Amino acid sequence: MTDSNDWQALIQKHLDGQTSGEEAAVLSDKIVSDATVRSEYLTAAQIHGALGDETLALDMETVPFPAPEPSQSLNLRPFAWSRQLAAALVAGALLGVLGVGVAWAVGSPKSQAALIPVANGAFEDSAGPIDSGFPSTFGGWSGDPAEVIEEADGNHKLRFLETANVTGKPNGGASACNVFQLIDLSSIQQQWDTENSEAQFTLEFSARFNREAAPNDTEVPKLKGTCTISLYRAEPESIGKAWPLVISDAVAVGNKAIKLKPGDEPGTLSTSCILAPEATIALISVNVNTMTGSKTPIELGGYFVDDVHLTLIKQPNLPVRFVK
């Protein structure tokens, strides 16, 4: 992580209990060593704490909110317990109130999952065009023409602009718009000791696609969104140089596709592959394909992607290996 936005994003994740043990450790080190990040954490945590103050609830009453569904709602009002506590103290029933237990769901100890960091996976840390060309280093998106846009509610997502040939070859195929990111697997393989473990490790890659109406929708009726993960034993810069022939050298591949019509409900694609112990790099890509075989760029409609995640799943070795 290199800039303030990255740390701020990690701080915000931690405040919502979304950080992994590894991320919390990285954040801890930074809090100790960097006064600026320490100060940013304190400020963010103060806001998080102050928002739970019920005295502010009065100022929020005008916000319309759908009627609660009692069967699904926990409806735990912060501080409600203290009013009960006050009443109980007066009634002399303190222990009765405080004796109420709280239960948490605990997952099976035989299966574990950990989020693998994807740089700007939610597209919140940037705006505007992404870098062009095939990535040669870790830590960012690049590829064919695409841009990060901001929606009316402030959410950022990636918009596919037009098809291209990512290698820049004049007569190469340009029927799809591909956006890539390289993920370093070396430290993950070490941390989980995948080579010596008897467990099975799977990488699950997911992304959320949506399509809005666009002026050229009739020209590209068969647009298909795809997410692909492929694993390589290679140096990061070598994959782009040998693209696309290098695809056949992948040690594991998973992909999934979706066809959306303009205005359809968003769809989340999820694909998996076995994490082979020899893999050093994961190449993740999201793309939109016109299914035309075109060799010239085609302007795309309103195809978007958001919420890209990569998850490592460790589970007991099964007698039969499978991928979704």
Added chain:
Amino acid sequence: MPTTDSNSDHERFTRLLLESEPVMLRSILVMVPHRADAREILQETAVALWRQFESYDPDRPFINWAMGFSRIETRRFLAKESRRAQLTEQAREALEQGMERSSDFDIALETHLATCLGKLNEKPRRLVKGYYHEGHSPEILSQREGRTVEAIYKTIQRARRDLQACIERQLAKEPA
């Protein structure tokens, strides 16, 4: 626990506790951001405070006395906590030292948070209300809003950042 067992003791304790709990909860949330966990610590703190209330010197500020208990209960909780990723002890110590130095932002937060909440767009405001004030989980909010859980988290996190920026702008407008 106090032996006098009088209603006046109960009432005095309750009043002091209710006055102090927002400050205590905010400081606990810095170390333990999960709100259910923080409230659990606050409950344990309240029990400990009640048990030791006889030793409280009314000439001293109650909040200072109570904060010592909340720090102990927070450490005790974190020592046994394993459900969620936590900051290291070193980081927590660094943050505790930082918290002791009150800043202009603390005061600005008290003064301007409600105003800045009012400046949020409708969707993020509705989610902040649902998440913080009605205690709904992001999963419930995602069903209601027809958005992914991740999108709910993102909106709430962005709302907090927007609030911070707004409060800092308000602070900058104030005369030095």
